[in-house]
Amino acid sequence: xxxxxxxxxxxxxxxxxTTNPIESIFATVRLRTRVTKGxxxxxxxxxxxxxLIEAA
Numbered sequence: 001x002x003x004x005x006x007x008x009x010x011x012x013x014x015x016x017x018t019t020n021p022i023e024s025i026f027a028t029v030r031l032r033t034r035v036t037k038g039x040x041x042x043x044x045x046x047x048x049x050x051x052l053i054e055a056a
Contacts, residue, residue, distance in 0.1 A: 028052050 029049050 026049075029052050
């Protein structure tokens with residue numbers, strides 16, 4: 001995903017949702033931890049983050 005993002009010319013980056021592609025990946029993790037009132041345990045949080053990143 002990162003390489004695809006940086007393949008676009010810098011002039012187009014402002015038209016893409018965010019200029020920080022890693023932040024947009026972790027936005028999903030933040031959203032899900034807020035909805036569930038936290039990941040539960042550290043192990044569950046790490047597993048959830050890994051699965052979401054793997055799916056992205």
